Amino acid sequence: MKPAPFVHHSPHTLDEAVETLREVGHDGKVLAGGQSLIPVLNMRLAQPAHLVDINRVAGLDTITVTDHFVRVGATVRHAALQRHDDAYAVLPVLRQALNNVAHPAIRNRGTTVGSIAHADAAGEMPSIAVLTNAVMEVIGPKGRREVAAGDFFEGPLQTVLEADELLEAVRFARFGPSTRTAFLESARRHGDYALAGVGVAVDVEGEGSDAVVRGARAAYVSVTDIPVVIDLTEVVAGQRISSSWDGVDELVQAGIAPEADIHASSDYRRVLAAELTRRALTGAVS
Amino acid sequence: MSTRQFGQPVQRKEDPRLVTGNGRYLDDLGQDAYEVAFVRSPHAHARITDIDVDEAVEIDGVVAVFTHEDLDGPAADRLPLLIPHPSIEAGRTGYPLAKDEINHVGEAIVMVVARDRYLAEDAAQRIVVTYELLPPVVGIAKSRDGELLVHDDAPGNVAAHLLQEVGNVEPAMAAAPHTLTLDLEIERSACMPMEGKGVLAHWDSDEQRMRIHSSTQTTTGVRAAVAAKLALPLAQVECIAPDVGGGFGVKIMHPWPEEVLIPWASRRLNHDVKWTEDRREHFTSSAHERGQLQTVTVGFDDDGRLLALDVKFWHDNGAYLPYGVIVPIITATQLLGPYKPQNYRVEFWSMYTNTVLVTPYRGAGRPQGCYAMERTMDAIAAELGLDRTEVRSRNFIQPEEMPYDQGLLFQDGRPLKYDSGDFPASLAKLKALVGWDDFPAYKKEAEAQGRKVGLGIGCYVEGTGVGPYEGGHVHVETSGRVNVATGLTTQGQGHQTILAQIVADELGVSIDDVHVTTGDTRRMPYAVGTFASRGAVMSGNAVALAARAVRAKALRIAADALEVSEDDLQIEDGTISVKGAPHASIALSTVAVMSNPLRYAFDESAKAATQFAGTYDPDKPPIADDDEPGLEGKDFYSPTQATFANGMHAAIVETDPVTAEIKILRYCVVHDCGTVVNPMIVEGQVHGGVAQGVGGALYERMAYDESGQLLNASFMDFLIPYASEVPHIETDHLETPSPLNPLGIKGAGEAGTIPVTATIASAISDAEGFAIRSMPISPDELWDLRRQRALAATSSSTPEEPA
The missing domain is CATH 3.30.465.10 (Uridine Diphospho-n-acetylenolpyruvylglucosamine Reductase; domain 3)
Structure with missing residues (x-):
C-alpha cells in the first residue's frame, strides 16, 4: 500500500497554485487534508502524476x-x-x-x-x-x-x-432568525460513513407550545447519489411542534434512492432516512 | 519485608516503553534491508497460464523477481500440514508461491525484491499474470453441495470428517419427552492485530547462519520450519520475536509462506530482506475464523434436563488446511460448557472453500460451540416456559463432581476432563451482578415507555494451558539482576510483568530486579508458543520451577558460607538471612559471585565474596561433579492435561423499535481463571476479549461475494468496534485454583471473547420475542427479520386455501 510515483507541488500563493493546476491539468490532483485522497493513492486506485498541495498557500485557512x-x-x-x-x-x-x-x-x-x-x-x-x-x-x-x-x-x-x-x-x-436546525445520522460505528443522515432547517412561527411550523427543508447523506434537498413544507406547514409529522415518511421515501451495500439494504436505508427526518424535525423544534 | 507480588495489581513493567513509542516492532528493524512486495491473485479459483515479469525487472532499484520456478529444494514443496489428525480425509496445503493453481484471492504468485517497498510495488504493478478461470466455491452451503470442487482430489470438498459419541444418543433421543432442532449460523471474522505479519531475514554467508525476526507467536516453530524448508542445520537458524503488535491466533500459524520466502531470498541474494504485511494483504492472505453452519437436536425432560444432544456442524476451513482440524475439534468438545448432556454425539465436516484459510482466532472454535449450546439452552427454556438460568442450573456439573470427565478427546489428544470449577457459585454471582431477578420489572417499565429491552446470558468452559511443555530459565547475575527467559512469545499480554511477579516471590527479590525475555530461540531453544490461553499456566509454572531451583542452590551456598542449616535461612529483598538473626546475612548477589569459582574482583560483590571464600578442600574440584558454575536454574513444566477455566456473561440490550439499532446497555462478566497472578492484567484481558466478542456479535464479518472477492478488505468496511461501541464492562471474580499445577493458575487470555456472541444473541432474542439464529446481526438484518415475521403473521392470518 504505497502510492505510485508522483510529483509533489507546493505553491505558496493562490496565483502559483492556479498556474500549477493549469500546467498539470488532468494529470493533477489537489491535495488539501488528504483524508480521502491519500488512502486512494496508497491503494493505487488513483495514480495522478502530480499533486498540487495547497496547504502552504497563504490566506486559504480563514x-x-x-x-x-x-x-x-x-x-x-x-x-x-x-x-x-x-x-x-x-x-x-x-x-x-x-x-x-x-x-x-x-x-x-x-x-x-x-x-x-x-x-x-x-x-x-x-x-x-x-x-x-x-x-x-x-x-x-x-x-x-x-x-x-x-x-x-x-x-x-x-x-x-x-x-x-x-x-x-x-x-x-445563514438562515433567518426563525429557522431552527438539527442534524442526525445513523452509522454502523460512531464516526463511520452514515447508513443515512439528515440535516433539517425548520421555519417556526411563534414561541413555546403555541409555536407553529411554517416550512421545513431536509438534506440527506448516503441515500442519494448527489446531495439533495427535500422540501417538506407541504406536509409540515401549519403543524404544531408536538407533531407526529404525518406525511413526512412518504415524502422522504419518494425523494431518495438509497443503494444497497454490505452494510444495509436499500429498503432499510429508506426507512431509516424517513425516521431520522422525523426525529430531526422534533429535535430542531423542541 | 518483601511485599508478595503474586495476586497484586502490579503496574505493567512493559508499558512505559510501549506507550511512549519506544516499542521495537518488526518494521522498525532492518532499515538497510531489501523490501518485498507480492503479486497476489485477484481471482478466487484459477490456473496460472503465464507470468510475464519483463517490464518489472527493468525498473531501477528492483533487485530480483521470483516465481515458483525459482524456488529450490524443500522451499519449492507444498507447505506442511502442521497438525495431522486421523479425521483428515484430504489434507491440502499451498505452496509458498503458487505453482499452477490458485485457490483464493490474495494467494502469493510472484515475489518482488527491491531497494524499498515503493519500488517493489511499482514493479509488482507491471507484472502480468494470465489466468484460466475456474468456478469458485464460496460459502459453506455451496461447498456442501459438492457440485463444484475446490481441489479436484478432495471429493465433496470435505477436508475432514469426525464423529464422537458419548453414551447412546439414538435411544435417549427417541425416549425424550421433548425434542427440538435448531439450525444455526455464525459468520467469519478475523484476528486483525494492529500489526500485521512481518519477517526480516539476515543471512550470514561467512557463518552460514540465518537469523530471522518474525512477528510471530512461536519463534521455535518458525525456526524449525525455516531450517527444514531451507535445508539448514537447526543449529544454524535462530528466530527472535521483537515487540509484536497483537496476535490473537493468526501468528501461531507457521510457517506462513513469507516466513519461508524471506529467509530463502536473503540467502539467495546474500542480503538482508524484509517484508511487512499491509492491511489489505492481511485481509486476503493471512487467516480468518468462525464460519460454521450448525444443526442441533436436543432431547430433554419436563424439567429441562438434557437427555440427549446431537450436533452436526459444517466448518468452513477455507482453501487449505495447514493447521489441521484444531478449530472444529475445539468447537465439538467445548460446546458442552458447564453442562452434562448425558448422551452426546457430535459430527463435523471441515469444508474447503475458495477463500482465505481458517486458523485459530482468540476463542478458537469455542465461541461457535458456546453459541450452539447456549442458543439451545434458551430454546429449551422458551419451550418449557422456564427461567433461562433455571434450565442452565439444572444441567450444571456440580462442584462435588469435579474432576469431571466428559468422555471426549480434547484438542491436545488428551481427555476432556474438567479439573475444577463451581458453576452454581458463578451463576449466583452473575445473577446478583446483573440483577437478573429484577429485570422483568425493568422490562415491563421500559415496554410501557415504548422501549424494547432484553437480557441475555452465556456460559462457557474453556480448556486452557494445553501442553506439551514450556521452559523457564532464571539466572542471577553478580549485580543482583535476575534474568528470566521463557521461550513463548509476547504480543502485549503482560508477560514481562506477571513472570517477574512470580520469580520475585519465589526468589525473594524486588520485582524491579527481575528482567524477562520471551520468544528468543537463542535464550530458550525449546518452547511451544503463545496460544490457547497458555502463557501464564505454562511459562508461569515453568519460571516458578526454575526459580525454585535457583533458590535451592542459593540457600545451599549461603548455608555453607554462614555455617547454618538451609532450613534456618530465608530470602527477602535479595538478602539471605538466618531466621531470627537478621545480622547473619549474605546478599543474593554475593551468592551469585560465590557460585562461580572464577572470581575476578570486577566489582564490590566479587570483593565481598572473598571474605567468605574460606578454606577449600584441595582434594575436591572447584565445581562438584553434580554442580555447575553460576547461580542459575532451568526447568520445564509439562502438565498431564489442560486446565479448565470458566465464566458466565450477561448483557442487557436495547433495540430501537423503528430503526432496529442495537445498543448494549450493560455488560456483566463473572469469570474464574483459578489463582490470579495479576488481577489488573486479567481484567484487561477480559475487557479486550469482550471488545473482540462484541465485534464478532454485532459488527465484524467477511463479506465475500459469489466470485470469492472480499468486499470489505479494509478498516473502513470491516467494522471493528471503536471504544464508542464497546460497553462498560462490569466484572466479578471467582478463584477456583487448578489442582493441576503448582501455582493453581488457569488461562484467561481468550475468556472474554467466548460467550459474547451467545450472550448478545440471547439478549436480542429476549428483547424481540423471537429467537435469533444467525450471528453476527446488524440493525439492517434485525429490521429485516421483523419485517419477515410481520409478513408471515399477515399471511398466516388469512384463511388457508383448501388443499
Whole structure:
C-alpha cells in the first residue's frame, strides 16, 4: 500500500497554485487534508502524476462570518470550523453536522471545502452545502466564478469543477432568525460513513407550545447519489411542534434512492432516512 | 519485608516503553534491508497460464523477481500440514508461491525484491499474470453441495470428517419427552492485530547462519520450519520475536509462506530482506475464523434436563488446511460448557472453500460451540416456559463432581476432563451482578415507555494451558539482576510483568530486579508458543520451577558460607538471612559471585565474596561433579492435561423499535481463571476479549461475494468496534485454583471473547420475542427479520386455501 510515483507541488500563493493546476491539468490532483485522497493513492486506485498541495498557500485557512454567510477557505480544517464559536452562533447546523464527521484525528486534518469538492454523497458537508444554499467560490486560469451548491454536484464524486480549477472557498448562507436546525445520522460505528443522515432547517412561527411550523427543508447523506434537498413544507406547514409529522415518511421515501451495500439494504436505508427526518424535525423544534 | 507480588495489581513493567513509542516492532528493524512486495491473485479459483515479469525487472532499484520456478529444494514443496489428525480425509496445503493453481484471492504468485517497498510495488504493478478461470466455491452451503470442487482430489470438498459419541444418543433421543432442532449460523471474522505479519531475514554467508525476526507467536516453530524448508542445520537458524503488535491466533500459524520466502531470498541474494504485511494483504492472505453452519437436536425432560444432544456442524476451513482440524475439534468438545448432556454425539465436516484459510482466532472454535449450546439452552427454556438460568442450573456439573470427565478427546489428544470449577457459585454471582431477578420489572417499565429491552446470558468452559511443555530459565547475575527467559512469545499480554511477579516471590527479590525475555530461540531453544490461553499456566509454572531451583542452590551456598542449616535461612529483598538473626546475612548477589569459582574482583560483590571464600578442600574440584558454575536454574513444566477455566456473561440490550439499532446497555462478566497472578492484567484481558466478542456479535464479518472477492478488505468496511461501541464492562471474580499445577493458575487470555456472541444473541432474542439464529446481526438484518415475521403473521392470518 504505497502510492505510485508522483510529483509533489507546493505553491505558496493562490496565483502559483492556479498556474500549477493549469500546467498539470488532468494529470493533477489537489491535495488539501488528504483524508480521502491519500488512502486512494496508497491503494493505487488513483495514480495522478502530480499533486498540487495547497496547504502552504497563504490566506486559504480563514473563516469569515458576515451578516449573510459563513465563508470557509479551502484549507480550513473540519475541527477549526467545528469549534468556531461565531460560526456556530449564526449557523449552528455547521457544528451539528461536523460533530458527525469521522473522528477527531480525521477532523484535525480533513478540510470542509475539500470534502465538498470531493463530492461524496456519504459526506456530511456536501449535504450541508445544499441545505444552506451555499455558494461555491471557484478559481481557475480563466479567473473566478461562483456556483450555487444546487448546481455544483453532478454525480458521485463529480462536480462542475474543471481539472484546472480550485474550490477556493464555500459561503454557507445563514438562515433567518426563525429557522431552527438539527442534524442526525445513523452509522454502523460512531464516526463511520452514515447508513443515512439528515440535516433539517425548520421555519417556526411563534414561541413555546403555541409555536407553529411554517416550512421545513431536509438534506440527506448516503441515500442519494448527489446531495439533495427535500422540501417538506407541504406536509409540515401549519403543524404544531408536538407533531407526529404525518406525511413526512412518504415524502422522504419518494425523494431518495438509497443503494444497497454490505452494510444495509436499500429498503432499510429508506426507512431509516424517513425516521431520522422525523426525529430531526422534533429535535430542531423542541 | 518483601511485599508478595503474586495476586497484586502490579503496574505493567512493559508499558512505559510501549506507550511512549519506544516499542521495537518488526518494521522498525532492518532499515538497510531489501523490501518485498507480492503479486497476489485477484481471482478466487484459477490456473496460472503465464507470468510475464519483463517490464518489472527493468525498473531501477528492483533487485530480483521470483516465481515458483525459482524456488529450490524443500522451499519449492507444498507447505506442511502442521497438525495431522486421523479425521483428515484430504489434507491440502499451498505452496509458498503458487505453482499452477490458485485457490483464493490474495494467494502469493510472484515475489518482488527491491531497494524499498515503493519500488517493489511499482514493479509488482507491471507484472502480468494470465489466468484460466475456474468456478469458485464460496460459502459453506455451496461447498456442501459438492457440485463444484475446490481441489479436484478432495471429493465433496470435505477436508475432514469426525464423529464422537458419548453414551447412546439414538435411544435417549427417541425416549425424550421433548425434542427440538435448531439450525444455526455464525459468520467469519478475523484476528486483525494492529500489526500485521512481518519477517526480516539476515543471512550470514561467512557463518552460514540465518537469523530471522518474525512477528510471530512461536519463534521455535518458525525456526524449525525455516531450517527444514531451507535445508539448514537447526543449529544454524535462530528466530527472535521483537515487540509484536497483537496476535490473537493468526501468528501461531507457521510457517506462513513469507516466513519461508524471506529467509530463502536473503540467502539467495546474500542480503538482508524484509517484508511487512499491509492491511489489505492481511485481509486476503493471512487467516480468518468462525464460519460454521450448525444443526442441533436436543432431547430433554419436563424439567429441562438434557437427555440427549446431537450436533452436526459444517466448518468452513477455507482453501487449505495447514493447521489441521484444531478449530472444529475445539468447537465439538467445548460446546458442552458447564453442562452434562448425558448422551452426546457430535459430527463435523471441515469444508474447503475458495477463500482465505481458517486458523485459530482468540476463542478458537469455542465461541461457535458456546453459541450452539447456549442458543439451545434458551430454546429449551422458551419451550418449557422456564427461567433461562433455571434450565442452565439444572444441567450444571456440580462442584462435588469435579474432576469431571466428559468422555471426549480434547484438542491436545488428551481427555476432556474438567479439573475444577463451581458453576452454581458463578451463576449466583452473575445473577446478583446483573440483577437478573429484577429485570422483568425493568422490562415491563421500559415496554410501557415504548422501549424494547432484553437480557441475555452465556456460559462457557474453556480448556486452557494445553501442553506439551514450556521452559523457564532464571539466572542471577553478580549485580543482583535476575534474568528470566521463557521461550513463548509476547504480543502485549503482560508477560514481562506477571513472570517477574512470580520469580520475585519465589526468589525473594524486588520485582524491579527481575528482567524477562520471551520468544528468543537463542535464550530458550525449546518452547511451544503463545496460544490457547497458555502463557501464564505454562511459562508461569515453568519460571516458578526454575526459580525454585535457583533458590535451592542459593540457600545451599549461603548455608555453607554462614555455617547454618538451609532450613534456618530465608530470602527477602535479595538478602539471605538466618531466621531470627537478621545480622547473619549474605546478599543474593554475593551468592551469585560465590557460585562461580572464577572470581575476578570486577566489582564490590566479587570483593565481598572473598571474605567468605574460606578454606577449600584441595582434594575436591572447584565445581562438584553434580554442580555447575553460576547461580542459575532451568526447568520445564509439562502438565498431564489442560486446565479448565470458566465464566458466565450477561448483557442487557436495547433495540430501537423503528430503526432496529442495537445498543448494549450493560455488560456483566463473572469469570474464574483459578489463582490470579495479576488481577489488573486479567481484567484487561477480559475487557479486550469482550471488545473482540462484541465485534464478532454485532459488527465484524467477511463479506465475500459469489466470485470469492472480499468486499470489505479494509478498516473502513470491516467494522471493528471503536471504544464508542464497546460497553462498560462490569466484572466479578471467582478463584477456583487448578489442582493441576503448582501455582493453581488457569488461562484467561481468550475468556472474554467466548460467550459474547451467545450472550448478545440471547439478549436480542429476549428483547424481540423471537429467537435469533444467525450471528453476527446488524440493525439492517434485525429490521429485516421483523419485517419477515410481520409478513408471515399477515399471511398466516388469512384463511388457508383448501388443499
